[in-house]
Amino acid sequence: MSDLVSLTLLTEVFVTLFVIMDPIGKIPIFLSLTRGRSQASARRAAWQAVAVSFGVIVAFAFFGQRILDYLGISLPALQAAGGLLLLLVALELLTGKEQAPTAASDVNVALVPLGTPLLAGPGAIVATMVLSREVDHVAEFVAVALGVVLVHVALWLSMRFSLPILRLLREGGVVLVSRIAGLLLSAIAVQLVADAVRAFIAGEG
Incomplete structure (x- = not known):
């Protein structure tokens, strides 16, 4: 098995991306963005x-x-661009002024902001780029590829099974979750922008 895949690198890739992309933490945000949909x-x-x-x-990668x-x-x-985009979404969720899309709506939140920058955000992108530099052999390539796939399977499962939670919470509960998600998103957005400003000041930009 170790000849086919580097288990150490696989574990590193999966744990790193799992923590950054946070499948469990994306559940309330997903519920908020898909409120009103079938x-x-x-x-x-x-x-x-x-x-x-x-x-x-x-x-x-x-x-x-x-x-x-x-x-x-x-x-x-x-990173700063992703933070500003998230901040706009967060403000809409906090103020309740977001346009709740319906099944017939042409607004596809799966692309932006859910697919990117919420899931594939600056942190995940940078981490993947750094981890990809460790690939020198087939076993390491398989480890990175498998780690990325497994994290995305975890992301899909977390959002797929958030639907029973949606039915349980009903409309009032989802509104409350939307406000909480807005607060969390605003904190993430501010942190992204702050990190970007620090990097600019340090001369990394």
């Missing part, structure tokens, strides 16, 4: 968000540094 639409949003996140993570260098974008700039 059950089928919410399920579709779950797998679409995971698919978008997986695509972004894989793209940056292979071509991340080249993409940023080509566009002249620094990692702190990407």
